[in-house]
Amino acid sequence: MKRKSVYTCLVMLFMSLVLQAKDKDVAVAEALLKRLLPSYIESFQFQKLKGEKDCFTIESVKDKIVIGGNNANSMAMGLNHYLKYYCLTTVSWYADIAVEIPEELPMVGEKVVSEARVDTRFFLNYCTYGYTMPWWQWKEWERFIDWMALNGINMPLAITGQEAVWYKVWSKMGMSDIEIRSYFTGPPYLPWHRMANIDRWNGPLPMEWLEHQVSLQKKILARERELNMKPVLPAFAGHVPADLKRIYPEADIQHLGKWAGFADSYRCNFLNPNDALFAKIQKLFLDEQKKLFGTDHIYGLDPFNEVDPPSFEPEYLRKIASDMYATLTAADPKAQWMQMTWMFYFDKDKWTSERMKALLTGVPQNKMILLDYHC
Secondary structure (H helix, E strand, O other): OHHHHHHHHHHHHHHHHHHHHOOHHHHHHHHHHHHHOHHHHHHEEEEEOOOOOOEEEEEEEOOEEEEEEOOHHHHHHHHHHHHHHOOOOOOOOOOOOOOOOOOOOOOOOOOEEEEOOOOOOEEOOOOHHHHOOOOOOHHHHHHHHHHHHHOOOOEEEOOOOHHHHHHHHHHHOOOOHHHHHHHOOOHHHHHHHHOOOOOOOOOOOOHHHHHHHHHHHHHHHHHHHHOOOOOEEEOOOOEEOOOHHHHOOOOOEEEOOOOOOOOHHHOOEEEOOOOHHHHHHHHHHHHHHHHHHOOOOEEEOOOOOOOOOOOOOHHHHHHHHHHHHHHHHHHOOOOEEEEEOHHHHHOOOOOOHHHHHHHHOOOOOOOEEEEOOOO
C-alpha cells in the first residue's frame, strides 16, 4: 500500500512538471481551438516562436497542421488563416453558429510565414455597446473574444461594467443610491451617457445590472489579456451628475451643449479640469477601477463628442486637454490617452483646424492615440 502511494505521488509530480513545461501561450491557443473545433484537437499542434514581432507560421508535419506564433494572439491568427484559405470557412462571432470545416483537413504545401504589418490593432466602437452588446452574456462574449483573437485584434475597447465603478465614486462623493442610479440611462443608451450626450434617459439602472456587469467584465478582461490583448478602459473626462453641484456648490460645473433634440432635463454637465475636484474624481475613479479590473494603462477619454464644449476658444481647448492629461498621469504615470476623432468630422464646421490643433497639442507628443472613426 505504501509503495502504491509513493508511485501515485511520483505520477502526480511528473504530470505537474509536464503541465508546467507547456508554454502558457500554447495552452491558451489549445483552449481556443477546443472551444471552436473540439473534434479536431489532435489534428493541430501549436508551437511558440521566439521574438517580439507578431508573426505566425503554418505547415503540415506528418498528419498534423502545425501553427507557430510568438504569442497566443498570433497563433489564433495563424489558425484563422488556415481555416479561411485552406478550409474555405469563416468563423462567425455569433456563438450559435458552428464552425464548419472538411472532415479531412487539407494539407499545407509550402510553409506559410506571415508578420503583422502594425503592432497595435484596435477594435470596437463605443456605440456598439448599445447597438449590439447590451444584453450579451458570457456565451456571446466568449465567442466574440475568440473571434477578435482570430482576427489579430490586440487592443479592444473594454467599457463593460464601468457604471459600478462610477457608483462607488459618486457614493464616496456624497450622492445617494437613487441619485446615482437615476443619473445613469437604461442599458441600450449607456454609450451615449458615457460619451456625455444624455443623462437619466430610461433610468434608473437596477443594482442587479451593475453587479452583473462587473462579473461579466472580469471574465471579459481575463480572457482578453490571456489572448495577449491590452484592453482600453475608460477614464474621467469631466462628465458629472447634476446633483454634484448640490454637494460642491463652488465647483466649476457647466452644461454641455444639447444633443439629438433631447430636452434640457437630459443634458449633461461638465466639470472644468482646472477645478481641484477634477483630479480628485480622476484618482478615485482610476483607483476603484484598478481594484476591480486592473489596468493596461490605455484609457479612452472623449470630451465633447457631438456636444459643444463650454467654449471653442483655442486657448481654452488647449488648457482643457493639458489639465485633463495632468490629472490622468497624476493618477497613473504610465497612462496613455485614446481619443476618438469622430467629432471632428461630425461637427466639422465647428472643429476648425485651429481648434483641433489646440485640443490635440494640449497633450504631449506620443501620449495620445487618435482613432479614425470616420473611415
